[in-house]
Every structure is written in structure tokens, then in C-alpha cells.
Amino acid sequence: xxxxxxxxxxxxxxxxxxxxxxxxxxxxxxxxxxxxxxxxxxxxxxxxxxxxxxxxxxxxxxxxxxxxxxxxxxxxxxxxxxxxxxxxxxxxxxxxxxxxxxxxxxxxxxxxxxxxxxxxxxxxxxxxxxxxxxxxxxxxxxxxxxxxxxxxxxxxxxxxxxxxxxxxxxxxxxxxxxxxxxxxxxxxxxxxxxxxxxxxxxxxxxxxxxxxxxxxxxxxxxxxx
Amino acid sequence: xxxxxxxxxxxxxxxxxxxxxxxxxxxxxxxxxxxxxxxxxxxxxxxxxxxxxxxxxxxxxxxxxxxxxxxxxxxxxxxxxxxxxxxxxxxxxxxxxxxxxxxxxxxxxxxxxxxxxxxxxxxxxxxxxxxxxxxxxxxxxxxxxxxxxxxxxxxxxxxxxxxxxxxxxxxxxxxxxxxxxxxxxxxxxxxxxxxxxxxxxxxxxxxxxxxxxxxxxxxxxxxxxxxxxxxxxxxxxxxxxxxxxxxxxxxxxxxxxxxxxxxxxxxxxxxxxxxxxxxxxxxxxxxxxxxxxxxxxxxxxxxxxxxxxxxxxxxxxxxxxxxxxxxxxxxxxxxxxxxxxxxxxxxxxxxxxxxxxxxxxxxxxxxxxxxxxxxxxxxxxxxxxxxxxxxxxxxxxxxxxxxxxxxxxxxxxxxxxxxxxxxxxxxxxxxxxxxxxxxxxxxxx
Numbered sequence: 001x002x003x004x005x006x007x008x009x010x011x012x013x014x015x016x017x018x019x020x021x022x023x024x025x026x027x028x029x030x031x032x033x034x035x036x037x038x039x040x041x042x043x044x045x046x047x048x049x050x051x052x053x054x055x056x057x058x059x060x061x062x063x064x065x066x067x068x069x070x071x072x073x074x075x076x077x078x079x080x081x082x083x084x085x086x087x088x089x090x091x092x093x094x095x096x097x098x099x100x101x102x103x104x105x106x107x108x109x110x111x112x113x114x115x116x117x118x119x120x121x122x123x124x125x126x127x128x129x130x131x132x133x134x135x136x137x138x139x140x141x142x143x144x145x146x147x148x149x150x151x152x153x154x155x156x157x158x159x160x161x162x163x164x165x166x167x168x169x170x171x172x173x174x175x176x177x178x179x180x181x182x183x184x185x186x187x188x189x190x191x192x193x194x195x196x197x198x199x200x201x202x203x204x205x206x207x208x209x210x211x212x213x214x215x216x217x218x219x220x221x222x223x224x225x
Numbered sequence: 226x227x228x229x230x231x232x233x234x235x236x237x238x239x240x241x242x243x244x245x246x247x248x249x250x251x252x253x254x255x256x257x258x259x260x261x262x263x264x265x266x267x268x269x270x271x272x273x274x275x276x277x278x279x280x281x282x283x284x285x286x287x288x289x290x291x292x293x294x295x296x297x298x299x300x301x302x303x304x305x306x307x308x309x310x311x312x313x314x315x316x317x318x319x320x321x322x323x324x325x326x327x328x329x330x331x332x333x334x335x336x337x338x339x340x341x342x343x344x345x346x347x348x349x350x351x352x353x354x355x356x357x358x359x360x361x362x363x364x365x366x367x368x369x370x371x372x373x374x375x376x377x378x379x380x381x382x383x384x385x386x387x388x389x390x391x392x393x394x395x396x397x398x399x400x401x402x403x404x405x406x407x408x409x410x411x412x413x414x415x416x417x418x419x420x421x422x423x424x425x426x427x428x429x430x431x432x433x434x435x436x437x438x439x440x441x442x443x444x445x446x447x448x449x450x451x452x453x454x455x456x457x458x459x460x461x462x463x464x465x466x467x468x469x470x471x472x473x474x475x476x477x478x479x480x481x482x483x484x485x486x487x488x489x490x491x492x493x494x495x496x497x498x499x500x501x502x503x504x505x506x507x508x509x510x511x512x513x514x515x516x517x518x519x520x521x522x523x524x525x526x527x528x529x530x531x532x533x534x535x536x537x538x539x540x541x542x543x544x545x546x547x548x549x550x551x552x553x554x555x556x557x558x559x560x561x562x563x564x565x566x567x568x569x570x571x572x573x574x575x576x577x578x579x580x581x582x583x584x585x586x587x588x589x590x591x592x593x594x595x596x597x598x599x600x601x602x603x604x605x606x607x608x609x610x611x612x613x614x615x616x617x618x619x620x621x622x623x624x625x626x627x628x629x630x631x632x633x634x635x636x637x638x639x640x641x642x643x644x645x646x647x648x649x650x651x652x653x654x655x656x657x658x659x660x661x662x663x664x665x666x667x668x669x670x
Contacts, residue, residue, distance in 0.1 A: 015445045036438045041375055041446030056435070057442040061375040076429040080373055095429040099370040101414070117428040118370060120414040137424060139414045158415055215419040216402055219256030 007031035011038070018042055018065075034074065039067050042084070059086045062103065075112075078105040081122060094131070097124045100141065106195045113150065116143045119160055125195035135162055136172065144191050146200060154208055162208040163188055165200070173224050176211040248491075259491040260399065262324075262580030262590065263550060264392050264483040264527065269500040271483070271528055272537040274647030275640050276656065279626045287625040294621040295631040298545050300522045301383055301452020301475035304444070308452055308475075309361055309383055311545070312341025313617045314632055315535060318480075318526050318549035319365045319385065319456070321347025323400050323409040324487030324580065325553075327354050329589040331602040332556050334358030336609025340617070345385060345547075347487075348398040348423055350412045351377040358606075363454065366443070368397060369423035371413040375446060383476075384443055385454040386436070388427075388465070391484030391527040394458030394498045398423030399488045404583040406592040436472040454478050459499040459527065463507035466523070470515050476522040478547065479508050483528030485550040487590065488581030501527035501538075503650035506637075509542030518542065519633075532619020539620070540627075540635035541651060555612040556605040557587045 002021070004014050006029060014029065018039060021027070027048045032038050036055035039048050042065035050058065053071035062081040069077070072090030076098055083103040088096075091109035098114070100122025107115075107124070113131030116124050121140045129147035136152075138160035148166035155172020162175075163184070171177075180203065188202035214224060237243065248259060280286035287294060302308040317337045322330050324347060331354045337344040343361035350372015356362055364381030366373065378384065389395065400409075400421040410417040430439045440453050455469040456478035469477045481501025486494065505525055512518040525538045526547035538546050550558075559567075561574040563586035570577065570584060580590035588600035624632045627639045641656040642648035648655040649662035 011445065012449065016448055019448060037442040037445045040442050043375065056438045057429070060442050061378070061446055063375060075435075079429050080370060080375075082374055098429040099373065101374065114428070118424065120370070136428075158419075215416070217257060217420055 163205040305452040314545040317344035318547040319345035321349035323349035332605035335606025339610035340613035383452040389458030391480035392486035394460040397425035433468040459504040462504040466508040466511035481527030536623040
């Protein structure tokens with residue numbers, strides 16, 4: 001186990017050490033105190049535990065790494081992550097998992113607005129609620145929300161799938177409710193298990209996705225533009 | 226013999242001219258705004274409205290070809306461990322694979338590398354072809370983040386965060402369904418054949434304070450090795466440049482309204498943003514006010530066509546320029562040899578701008594394999610290299626005539642303006658006078 005105290009070690013030294021670390025090494029980071037860009041660009045199967053709250057972009061562009069934030073995360077946690085796993089034990093601010101291409105992001109508490117914005121293949125599981133404009137222009141991947149969703153969920157969505165157990169305040173342009181078929185139950189079962197969310201039945205969720213009406217320009221959709 | 230009253234010659238309206246009438250009819254028939262590629266086509270004050278004074282009794286010139294006139298530039302030394310060193314102060318602007326064919330991207334890489342300069346990716350990710358053929362490759366970081374990944378980020382020689390572009394400050398990318406081939410779709414994680422209207426704002430930051438943190442993240446991911454550029458459209462050049470510096474940029478790329486785009490609304494191209502000429506001095510003044518002129522490099526683009534344009538941009542305070550449209554013309558875009566086909570498409574050589582339709586006879590702005598075959602990337606790359614070298618020689622010619630041993634030694638005092646407008650925008654005297662319209666001590670643009 002490597003331990004880094006961000007109260008004494010500069011951020012640059014931390015990230016460069018992570019980039020040069022060997023596979024499967026364990027790391028503990030203490031005293032993050034809201035630092036930005038903690039454990040970004042991880043490129044190996046490291047097991048990283050951050051003890052405390054982090055600022056912007058923790059775990060950004062993560063590949064293979066398993067990062068657990070024992071606290072809350074600022075904006076853009078796990079942005080553009082490619083693979084691996086990021087778990088936020090507390091809440092997450094705006095843009096959680098933005099543009100993520102792969103891997104699993106778990107937020108055990110609530111996520112704020114624009115969760116999963118422009119997601120490109122990532123799976124996101126949120127234990128609580130998500131804010132407005134979540135999954136805006138979401139291209140691919142799955143967003144699972146155990147609580148409620150705010151306004152304009154899935155606005156201008158492409159091929160991502162959204163699963164919400166609670167209420168949805170409103171749906172965004174071109175986002176519609178769809179049937180929850182057996183393959184979706186199977187998918188949800190797997191994602192909930194991977195995320196460690198127990199006591200939740202997959203058939204309690206509703207599925208949302210693209211109506212595909214705005215994929216090509218049509219002047220008769222004038223009111224939607 | 227009967228008398229006939231004289232008749233008035235039919236008079237066309239200057240307001241409702243032939244082009245305007247045709248556009249009204251087209252809009253009424255189709256229900257869609259006009260979309261096209263390129264930059265503004267209207268006449269705006271430009272480098273043509275400036276002249277160099279040349280040497281005189283008080284300034285002596287350098288001998289052509291004999292006395293050295295250096296053209297090398299270093300970009301990104303402010304914070305990056307590995308700044309970019311270029312032989313010439315002319316770079317290739319960002320243009321995406323998707324909007325351009327793979328062969329065109331390869332040709333840009335070949336031409337730029339042969340001339341000792343860099344090329345730039347676009348809104349669609351990095352292809353192996355362009356990385357392989359570009360000695361120096363700038364990787365654009367765009368709102369859409371299509372194809373963005375840390376491996377390509379680390380392969381890049383510099384990172385360019387795109388905030389805006391001159392053709393459409395405040396607008397996102399547009400790639401219509403006709404050009405979305407399977408490969409383009411896969412790189413962008415989107416279905417084949419749908420219209421792709423990229424986001425106009427970045428998804429995970431808003432404003433200069435966030436941008437500073439975003440730059441920190443990108444530097445941390447790449448271990449502080451890569452220069453970070455910020456590209457802005459010609460909107461508010463003084464404040465945008467100052468904020469880019471404050472956010473931590475190594476270089477500012479400033480693109481005026483003559484700068485091209487693969488596709489956007491005609492109304493956007495022609496009515497939003499400022500001409501390149503009016504953007505340079507405010508940007509330079511911002512750098513000077515912050516004490517970072519030459520430490521943070523300014524790269525100017527939008528309507529650069531010749532060594533004269535390069536020299537004028539540098540004399541006004543830029544460190545380098547960037548070309549897009551001119552580079553495509555050097556590859557073969559709008560070549561009269563395809564005139565018959567341009568006419569069949571309802572256009573003519575020199576005016577063809579329907580790049581979004583993917584039917585480019587020159588094989589450049591298309592994904593059609595049959596058309597792409599027409600572009601030989603080796604020969605096209607050679608033409609681009611020739612053109613870049615000619616522009617560099619022209620720039621040196623002017624610099625030597627002004628007595629300068631490095632092209633970056635040219636200065637506003639070497640220039641005068643032909644029009645009041647150009648004098649005011651460029652901040653140089655109207656020819657034959659010592660009058661700089663609008664100039665006041667400590668004035669902010």
C-alpha cells in the first residue's frame with residue numbers, strides 16, 4: 001500500500017507517481033481537502049482510495065483504475081473515463097461521468113445537474129437523485145437512477161439508455177418512456193449487482209430513451225428547435 | 226414617324242439583389258436555412274488594406290537570400306515541458322476527419338511535415354493516418370469530445386481547447402447525415418447517417434475559472450508535457466485573450482470571421498463575429514497589458530492567403546498564423562479542372578462551398594470512396610509543402626525589405642493603412658498621415 005498525503009505532497013507528484021505505478025498496486029490518498037484533478041489519467045489497474053472530499057474532475061479519463069472516493073466529489077467526477085470503476089461514497093456535483101466512454105461510475109448519494117452529459121458508453125449508477133438536464137445529448141451507455149430525476153431528462157438523447165426508479169420531473173426533447181423488456185431487466189440486474197446496490201428490484205425501474213425524431217432535420221419539427 | 230415615350234431601364238434593388246431573392250425563394254421552397262462551408266464571402270476590411278513602408282534612409286534593408294531572416298518559432302514554452310518548435314510561422318488549422326477525407330488529412334500531414342510545421346485534428350478525433358504523417362500534431366479538445374481519449378491525448382504534441390471559431394463564434398460543429406460513413410460514425414459513437422450537430426459549449430466547464438481547472442486536469446493527465454492552446458473566435462478578442470491567459474493557456478489561437486468551417490448556417494458565417502484584421506491588435510494589447518506578449522504566443526487565422534498576409538499578421542503582433550481554406554485550395558479544392566462537375570452541382574470552381582453534402586469533386590470534403598480516389602495524398606501533400614514554402618519566402622522578402630533579421634521583428638511601425646477603417650482596426654496610421662483613428666492613450670479595444 002502506497003500512501004500519499006496531499007497536505008504535504010504536491011498534486012503533480014501524486015499524479016505522476018500514479019502514472020508510473022505498476023499494475024494492481026494499492027494507493028491511499030489522504031487530505032485531498034477538495035483538491036482538483038486528483039488521480040486523473042490513471043492508466044493501469046490500480047486500486048486507489050481517496051479519504052475525504054475532492055474537487056473537480058477526480059478520476060478524469062480513468063483507464064482500468066478502481067478509484068473509491070470516501071467522501072463527496074466536485075464537478076466532472078470520472079469525466080471521459082474509458083474503463084475501470086469509480087465509486088463516490090457521498091454525493092457528486094455537476095457533470096458526473098460527462099462524456100464517459102466506458103467503465104462503471106457509482107455515486108452512492110445524489111448527483112447534481114447534467115449527470116451523464118454526452119455520455120459515450122459509460123455505465124452510471126446513482127443511489128439517490130439526479131438533477132436537471134441529465135443525460136443531455138447522451139450517445140451510448142446506461143444511466144441507472146434509484147431515486148428521482150430532475151427536469152429535461154435525456155434532452156436530445158441519442159442511443160444511451162436511462163433507467164429511473166422514482167419520478168421524472170420532465171423529459172427533454174426527443175426523450176420518451178419505453179418498455180422495460182426482459183433484456184433490460186437482465187441488464188439492470190447486472191448493473192445493480194456490480195454497483196453493490198442491494199434490496200432494489202429491477203422491475204421497479206422505468207426505461208427512457210430516444211424517440212429518434214430529431215435525428216435528421218425536418219422543418220415540421222420547428223417547435224422542437 | 227410616331228413618338229414613343231422614353232422608358233425607364235429596369236432597376237434591380239441593391240437591397241433585394243439577385244442573391245437575396247434567390248435565397249428567399251430557396252428558403253420558401255425547402256424550409257431549411259442555407260448551410261455551407263467556408264468563411265465569410267462578403268468584403269470586409271482585411272490585410273489588403275494595409276501596406277508595408279519598406280526600408281528608407283532611417284531603416285536599412287537586408288540582402289535577399291544572403292542575409293539571414295529567421296522564420297522559426299517556438300510555441301508553448303510558458304508551462305509545457307515540451308514546447309513545439311516550428312521551422313516556419315504558418316501552421317495548419319484544425320479540420321476534422323469526417324468533414325475531410327482520410328486522404329485529405331494525410332495530405333495535410335505530409336505537406337505540413339515537409340515544410341516543418343504542425344497540423345491539427347478536428348471535431349472527430351485523431352486518425353492513425355494523420356498522426357502517422359504529421360511530425361507535429363495538435364489535438365483539438367472540443368465540446369463534443371468525439372473520439373476523445375487519453376491515449377491520443379498523450380500521442381499529441383499539443384492540446385488545443387476549442388472555445389470558438391471565427392466562422393461561427395458561439396456555434397458548434399455540424400456534420401450532416403450524408404457524410405456519416407460507418408467509420409466516421411464509429412469514431413463519434415453515433416448511428417450512421419444521422420445529422421450530427423455538435424455541442425457549442427463544453428459539457429463539463431463553464432467560464433474562465435472552470436477553464437483554469439480544466440487546463441490543470443489536462444496538464445496533470447499528460448504530466449505537464451504538452452503545450453495547451455486555447456482557440457477563440459473573433460468575438461471579444463481583448464477579453465477572451467486576457468481570460469485565456471488567466472486560465473493558463475500557453476498559446477492563444479484567434480480565428481477571425483474569414484476563417485472557414487466545414488458547415489454551418491450562412492446567416493451565422495456572414496453575421497456573427499469580427500474580421501481577422503480587427504481582432505489582432507486587441508488581442509496583442511491584452512497580452513501586452515498582462516506582460517506576456519511573446520511569452521504566450523498568439524496564432525492568428527482567418528483569411529491568410531499569402532506571405533503578405535502572414536507578414537502583416539506578424540507585424541501586428543502575432544507569433545504565427547494558421548491556414549485552413551488556403552491549405553485545402555493548395556491540395557486541390559475548387560480546382561477549375563472539375564468545372565463541369567461543379568456546374569452539375571449548381572456551383573462553379575472557386576465558389577463551391579457545399580462541403581457538407583459530401584459530393585466534393587476534388588475528393589477533399591467527402592467520404593465517398595470514388596471521389597476520395599481522385600486525391601493523391603503524396604502529390605497533394607507536395608503541393609501544400611510548396612505553397613507553405615512560397616508563403617514563407619514571401620514573408621522573408623517583406624521582412625528583409627523592412628530590415629528585419631527575424632520575421633517576428635516586424636512591427637506595427639512598418640505598416641500604414643489604405644483606408645480609415647483599416648487604420649482604426651489595425652491601429653496603424655492612414656497612409657500619408659500620422660493619423661490612427663480612434664487611438665487614445667491607454668485605450669482598451
